[in-house]
Amino acid sequence: MTVAIYLPxxxxxxxxxxxxxxxxRGAPGPAARALAATAVVAAVSSTWSLTMLALTMLDDVPPLSALDDSPTLELPEPVPGPIALVAGIILVxxxxxxxxxxxxxLGTxxxxxxxxxxxxxxxxxxxxRPMAVxxxxxxxxxxxxxxxxxxxxLLDADERRVLFAHEQAHLEHRHHRLVAAAxxxxAVNPLLIPVRDAVAYLVERWADEVAATRVxxxxxxxxxxxxxxxxxxxPEPGPALGIDGGAAVRRVRALGQATPDRLRRRLIVPALLAAGFVAVAAIATEAFVDLARAWLN
Structure with missing residues (x-):
């Protein structure tokens, strides 16, 4: 197996x-979509890599185990057993x-x-309890x-307009799908937790910007x-306007500035990483298929 299987x-x-x-930086909408999509690609790629690593444990199962001990065959060695076992545990x-x-x-x-x-x-x-969702x-x-x-x-008449515009923006743009995807x-790759948190923050910023435009x-x-x-x-905080600790301070500061530009250049790196995930997953899959053919033929 090549090193490409570990890269995702x-x-x-x-x-x-x-x-x-x-x-x-920049408009929150495009960033939320880009990060959520890249996170999904990353999760699928890493899960597939773990699956291929775990499947190499099959060489210890009869009749493949007999081939492994045959002195007349020169079969390619899969990854070490402990690595395959750890991959299986992480996968589960x-x-x-x-x-x-x-x-x-779904229960919520x-x-x-x-x-x-x-x-x-x-x-x-x-x-x-102050709550809006x-x-x-x-x-x-x-x-x-x-x-x-x-x-x-809690809110006066004008602030209620902001409240309803903010929550309506969540519905109209289906923000729950982006949050759920991230x-x-x-969940399958804990290294992506910062991406999940960034997407959750961005959809709130997105709804803030929509509300600011409408009012x-x-x-x-x-x-x-x-x-x-x-x-x-x-002591018992409620989810009003998507408030989450210090994120509120950043959101208030952002609203105190001009409407953000789209800044598509900042999305180049996530796009390149998404392409990288796909490329290395394809290379690893090709190596895995070659290994499987050698063992099964």
């Missing part, structure tokens, strides 16, 4: 390192993490859909917004985000 596992490191820098662990993440995400969506009756795309829950739809059932009386009391990639006031949008951040800083 290692290339996740530079992707994780550049993700925060990509998220910090990643699968368990992926199933757990999917189960948790199911509970949110059951909160109340949707009227005009909105559910208002009589909860003191875009609830994804299902087949035959469109998504809707869920807000609590706690967040409505989370799934990080026509970046300062008002920043004020609404800041107020929601203060409400969520208590």
């Amino acid at each position: 596992l290692l290339l996740a490191l530079p992707l994780a390192l550049i993700a925060p820098r990509v998220a910090a 662990w990643g699968g368990v993490r992926l199933l757990a993440d999917a189960r948790r995400r 969506h199911r509970r949110l859909r059951a909160v109340g009756q949707v009227q005009d795309g909105l559910v208002i829950a009589d909860w003191a 875009a609830v994804p739809g299902t087949v035959g059932r469109p998504g809707h917004l869920l807000v609590t009386t706690g967040i409505l009391r 989370a799934a990639a990080a 026509g006031d970046r300062r008002l949008t920043a004020k609404a985000v800041a107020r929601a951040a203060l409400a969520g800083s208590g």
